[in-house]
Amino acid sequence: MSDATSHTGDYQERYAASLMNTFGPPKLVLARGEGAHVWDVDGREYVDLLGGIAVNALGHAHPALVRAVSDQLATLGHVSNFFATEPQVTLAERLLGLLGHGDGRVFLTNSGTEAVEAGFKLTRRTGRTHVVVAEGGFHGRTMGALALTSKAAYREPFEPLPGEVTFVPYGDAEALAAAVTDRTAAVLLEPIQGEAGVVVPPPDYLPAARRVADEHGALLWLDEVQTGVGRTGLWFEHLRSGVRPDVVTLAKGLGGGFPIGACIGLGAAGGLLQPGNHGSTFGGNPVASAAALAVLDTVEAEGLLDAALKRGEQLRTGLEGQDGVDRTTGEGLLVGVQLLDDLAPEVVAAAQEAGFIVNATGPSRLRLAPPLVLTEADADAFVAAWPGVHGSARQGRTP
Ligand SMILES: *Cc1c(COP(=O)(O)O)cnc(C)c1O
Numbered sequence: 001m002s003d004a005t006s007h008t009g010d011y012q013e014r015y016a017a018s019l020m021n022t023f024g025p026p027k028l029v030l031a032r033g034e035g036a037h038v039w040d041v042d043g044r045e046y047v048d049l050l051g052g053i054a055v056n057a058l059g060h061a062h063p064a065l066v067r068a069v070s071d072q073l074a075t076l077g078h079v080s081n082f083f084a085t086e087p088q089v090t091l092a093e094r095l096l097g098l099l100g101h102g103d104g105r106v107f108l109t110n111s112g113t114e115a116v117e118a119g120f121k122l123t124r125r126t127g128r129t130h131v132v133v134a135e136g137g138f139h140g141r142t143m144g145a146l147a148l149t150s151k152a153a154y155r156e157p158f159e160p161l162p163g164e165v166t167f168v169p170y171g172d173a174e175a176l177a178a179a180v181t182d183r184t185a186a187v188l189l190e191p192i193q194g195e196a197g198v199v200v201p202p203p204d205y206l207p208a209a210r211r212v213a214d215e216h217g218a219l220l221w222l223d224e225v226q227t228g229v230g231r232t233g234l235w236f237e238h239l240r241s242g243v244r245p246d247v248v249t250l251a252k253g254l255g256g257g258f259p260i261g262a263c264i265g266l267g268a269a270g271g272l273l274q275p276g277n278h279g280s281t282f283g284g285n286p287v288a289s290a291a292a293l294a295v296l297d298t299v300e301a302e303g304l305l306d307a308a309l310k311r312g313e314q315l316r317t318g319l320e321g322q323d324g325v326d327r328t329t330g331e332g333l334l335v336g337v338q339l340l341d342d343l344a345p346e347v348v349a350a351a352q353e354a355g356f357i358v359n360a361t362g363p364s365r366l367r368l369a370p371p372l373v374l375t376e377a378d379a380d381a382f383v384a385a386w387p388g389v390h391g392s393a394r395q396g397r398t399p
Contacts, residue, residue, distance in 0.1 A: 054231055
């Protein structure tokens with residue numbers, strides 16, 4: 001890899017000249033990964049504390065995932081939804097089993113926003129059109145999912161969006177009760193808001209949402225695209241509350257890096273989408289389904305729910321009380337770090353210099369969503385590096 005194009009700057013230039021500028025300039029150009037570590041094209045090593053935004057549950061290049069994908073692709077790679085495959089059916093059954101619901105139906109997609117689109121269309125089949133959603137919530141970037149996402153900067157350039165969406169403050173059960181009516185098709189909430197910076201609602205919020213939805217015959221739809229599949233130390237974050245949703249959306253961690261999502265209707269909600277109502281050429285593709293099954297098997301076999309709790313606890317207790325840290329939030333390995341000052345972008349840059357990938361969700365808020373296979377030593381290394389990282393961020397010594 002000694003030719004000039006192997007260097008970060010060259011790729012950044014080529015990227016700028018050939019890819020649409022939707023994400024801003026890439027911070028790094030990455031070449032390979034193993035476990036919770038990645039290497040850039042210039043050979044620098046990083047501890048990946050973002051995990052592809054809560055996606056790489058098994059870390060990078062996990063042998064079980066590599067084997068499952070390779071074997072399935074070598075056997076049967078794609079067939080369209082005119083036909084079924086064994087991995088697709090087994091995955092749907094496994095997801096329903098993990099949700100603790102025998103009676104449900106799964107629609108498989110290729111991404112989170114597609115899972116949300118399926119959910120949104122499903123809500124229309126109730127015969128109602130009004131949806132109540134939380135401020136700060138994030139549900140994706142396609143037009144339907146965007147209509148359900150509150151951030152003005154994301155929405156406004158694309159209005160008009162599908163209508164009859166009411167936004168209420170997150171975590172406020174009274175505001176929710178006031179917004180839901182007998183014309184409401186669904187209440188859509190994240191059990192913990194991820195993109196908002198790992199915002200945890202009061203413990204009685206989901207139960208209250210369930211009661212309010214029931215009072216008005218509305219569906220309770222929980223978007224677990226970020227929180228699901230073990231991220232928070234449970235298979236699904238809503239299991240903590242004991243609340244039974246009607247609809248659950250999944251994606252990010254489900255395929256461990258292979259694109260797959262799911263919209264799951266539980267009970268009667270599983271029957272709302274009927275033949276001809278929705279479709280996808282790739283959705284439920286056997287390779288993606290095999291990837292998801294490998295993730296579920298490995299989370300179980302390697303005890304990664306428990307690992308997520310332990311490593312999450314280690315990061316939180318290690319960071320609490322450190323320089324510039326106001327408090328930490330979240331469950332398991334979905335960790336929010338609220339800073340005392342608006343230094344989050346500087347901390348991200350300083351952490352990268354020190355060999356750690358972290359993410360800023362706002363001017364004073366960091367998010368960590370590392371692979372569930374993060375080692376104790378890697379978590380310790382970040383905690384130990386914090387004073388130096390924060391010190392450089394403060395001095396603005398970083399780019
Ligand atoms: C990331 C995310 C989405 C969108 O998923 P994409 O795969 O990026 O389309 C939807 N909902 C939640 C809660 C998310 O965190």
